[in-house]
Each structure stands twice: as structure tokens, then as C-alpha cells.
Amino acid sequence: MNPQYWLMKSEPSVYSIDDLKKDKKTLWSGVRNYQARNYMMNEMKEGDLAFFYHSNAEPSGIAGLMKITKVALVDKTALDKKSEYHDPKSTIEKPIWFCTEVQFVSKYNKILALTDLKTHSELKDMPLLQKGSRLSVQKVSPSEFKFIENLIK
């Protein structure tokens, strides 16, 4: 099975591509949206590639690339009463929230800014570029992935 491609958002003030570069791997926890969860629980596969997107940033845009190393892991931050991501509806017996483990692949020399991405008609169907879209885990088609990789070079 060929790898699938994704885009995953994080606010760099919370967790940035530099943090992932330093950590090498991290758990993509704290996602509290059902569609994003379903992707991480049901559709992502080990070996898939994901763009690391900096949201609420200066500039906002794609900052690097990572690889999915584990999927459908219980998000333990939801069970932790002391976590800001705690969700009382999630229990050990019936966890609600799931995450993936991701591995650093590369940091781009330059942020590929949202304003740049918007200028390419090849990318106009990306959920990222749709008005009002704020899904934090999104699919990227193979052609979109290749096109963006070429923009990086």
C-alpha cells in the first residue's frame, strides 16, 4: 500500500517543528475534533507522511515534514485530570480520543506560507484553503503532495 499524505496543524507557540526536530518523535495528542480523531484512529497508516503546519503563526504555513510511526493510540491526556486536554467523558474502559506517534523527517529552509499556497490553482481544493476550514488533521492528495514538495526545492 502506498503511503497516504496528511497535513497536521499545531500552533508553534505550543509545539513547533523545532520542538519535533529536538524530540525526534512525539505523540500528536490533544486533538478534540471527531473528524480529525477519525483520521488518526481509522485512516492513517504507519509510514504515511504528514506536513507539519504552523497555525496562528508569523507566518502561518507548512514548516516541515514528518512520518507517522504509530496509529490509533489512546490519547492519555484526555484521561489525565491535571492535563489541560482532560475530557471527563473519556475513560480508561471507554476512551474517546486517539492520537498518533509522529517522527521528524525534515524542517524546510523557509516556511511555505499560507499566502503562497493560495496562489497555486493546483492546490485550490485543499481543505486548508477553503474558507472557514479549521480541521487540524487533513488529507493531502498525492498530486498536491508532489506539487508542494516541488515548491520546497
Added chain:
DNA sequence: GCCAACGTTGGC
């Protein structure tokens, strides 16, 4: 900091 768009909650 503003605010449009979105997802979730809860009263009915």
C-alpha cells in the same frame, strides 16, 4: 485584538 466560521452543548 478582532471576528467570521465552525463544532458542541443543552433546553425545549
Added chain:
DNA sequence: GCCAACGTTGGC
């Protein structure tokens, strides 16, 4: 099941 109110996201 509807939908208003609310909290959050995230670009600008």
C-alpha cells in the same frame, strides 16, 4: 430533533 447560545479556531 431543532436550534440558540456558547466556546474555539485561526487568519488577518
